[in-house]
Amino acid sequence: MRLLGDDALETANARLGTRFWIFPQPPFIPGYEQPDRVWLSIPRDEIGEGPSDPTMYVVDPLLDKHPYASNQLPPFDGARRPPPSPGPDRHFDNMRPDSRAFLGVHAYACVHFVLDIWQSYLGHPIRWFFSQTFPRLEIVAFVNWDNAQAGYGFLELGCSDIDGIRRPYALNFDAIAHEVGHLILLSETGIPTAPTQGDDFFPFSEAFSDAVSLISFLHFDSAIDRLLRRTRGNLLLYNELNRFAETSPETQIRLATNFRRVSETTQNVHDRALPFVGAIFDTIVELYHRELVARGCADIRLVDFDIRDLARDDFDRFRQMTEDAFQIKPMIFRLALTAARDAVGQAIAVALRSLDPNMLRLDQAAYAVIAAAQGPAAGLLESNFAWREIINRR
Numbered sequence: 001m002r003l004l005g006d007d008a009l010e011t012a013n014a015r016l017g018t019r020f021w022i023f024p025q026p027p028f029i030p031g032y033e034q035p036d037r038v039w040l041s042i043p044r045d046e047i048g049e050g051p052s053d054p055t056m057y058v059v060d061p062l063l064d065k066h067p068y069a070s071n072q073l074p075p076f077d078g079a080r081r082p083p084p085s086p087g088p089d090r091h092f093d094n095m096r097p098d099s100r101a102f103l104g105v106h107a108y109a110c111v112h113f114v115l116d117i118w119q120s121y122l123g124h125p126i127r128w129f130f131s132q133t134f135p136r137l138e139i140v141a142f143v144n145w146d147n148a149q150a151g152y153g154f155l156e157l158g159c160s161d162i163d164g165i166r167r168p169y170a171l172n173f174d175a176i177a178h179e180v181g182h183l184i185l186l187s188e189t190g191i192p193t194a195p196t197q198g199d200d201f202f203p204f205s206e207a208f209s210d211a212v213s214l215i216s217f218l219h220f221d222s223a224i225d226r227l228l229r230r231t232r233g234n235l236l237l238y239n240e241l242n243r244f245a246e247t248s249p250e251t252q253i254r255l256a257t258n259f260r261r262v263s264e265t266t267q268n269v270h271d272r273a274l275p276f277v278g279a280i281f282d283t284i285v286e287l288y289h290r291e292l293v294a295r296g297c298a299d300i301r302l303v304d305f306d307i308r309d310l311a312r313d314d315f316d317r318f319r320q321m322t323e324d325a326f327q328i329k330p331m332i333f334r335l336a337l338t339a340a341r342d343a344v345g346q347a348i349a350v351a352l353r354s355l356d357p358n359m360l361r362l363d364q365a366a367y368a369v370i371a372a373a374q375g376p377a378a379g380l381l382e383s384n385f386a387w388r389e390i391i392n393r394r
C-alpha cells in the first residue's frame, strides 16, 4: 500500500475550496448571532490578500468615501486600510467577526456564495457586464452612507441607521445577495440600451434580485434547519423567509409573502416587483407541500387547496399533521424544501437567456420562467403568475 505524500495531500486539499464565515441573516436577528462556516469553490491559491482574486477584489477606504455615481466609477484610488490576510492554512475563517477587517472578508464571501449558486443554476460562469472596462468587480467594504448599491464595476456597502444604531450592510447577506442579483441579471441579459414606455426591466430586476436573495438564503444548511425547526415544518407561518429584506437598502420593506396583485400596485419599481416575488415564493411553498404529500408528510388535500383560501380550522388541522410528521421525519422536510428551491431557482436562471432587456414586460418574464420550468413547477408557476394578474388565466 502506498500512502499519499504530504505534498499530494496538500495539493488535493487546496482544490477543495476555501473556508469563510457567513452570517445567513444579520447577526442582530435573534437565532443568527453566530456565523456559519462555508466552503467557497474558489481554490485557496487563487485568493490573495484583501481578499482578491481574478474576478473581484475588496477595498476598505481609510477615510470616508463618497458613493460612486455616474461621473465617478472605480477603481478606488484613495488611502486604504491594510488588506486582511488569510490564516496560516490560507483559509479566511481566521478573524474575529466583530473586527473591521471582517466586513470586507464577509462581503467577499457572500458575493462568491451567491455566484456559486447561480452559476450552478445557469450552467456557466457569470461574465460581468462591465468586463470590457473593468475586468474585476470592486467591493467597497464600508461607505458612510445609508444604502448599498451595485453598479458598473462595483458593489459598495454602507450601513443602515435605525434609531442611532448603525449596522453595516457588509454583514447583511440579504442586502448583498440582492445587489449581486442585479449584477447577475445585467450580466446575463445585457444592459437595456433603449428603455421604452411601459418597459418592466427595472421592476423585473427588483423581483429577480429579491428571488436571488431568498433562494440563496435557502442554501445555508443551518438556515433551512432553523427555519424548519422554528416553524415545525410549516412554512405558512411567519418566518425567516418573509423577512429576507428586512433592512433592505432601498428602505422599502419587501415581503415575499405579500398578497399583492398587479392591479393593486403603483408604478414604483419595488411595488411593481411585489406580485412577481410573491408568485415565486408561493410556488416554492406549494412545491414543498406537494413533495411532503408525496412522501406522506402532509394532508393530500393540501395540494388541491389554494392556501390563501384556507379557513382557520383547516389551517390548524393541516398544520398539526405537518408538525406531527416533522417530529418523526425532519430529513424528508429538508429534502422537500431544497427540491422546491432548486426547481424554482433553476427555472428563473434558465429563463434569463431568453429575455430581451429592451422592451421587457413582466408577463414575458413570467412566461419565460414557466417555459424553463420542469415537471409540476411549470403548472404551479403558471397558476401563481395568473393569480397575481401578471399573466392571463387560460
Ligand SMILES: [Zn+2]
Pocket: 178, 182, 205, 206, 209, 250
Ligand atoms: Zn434593488
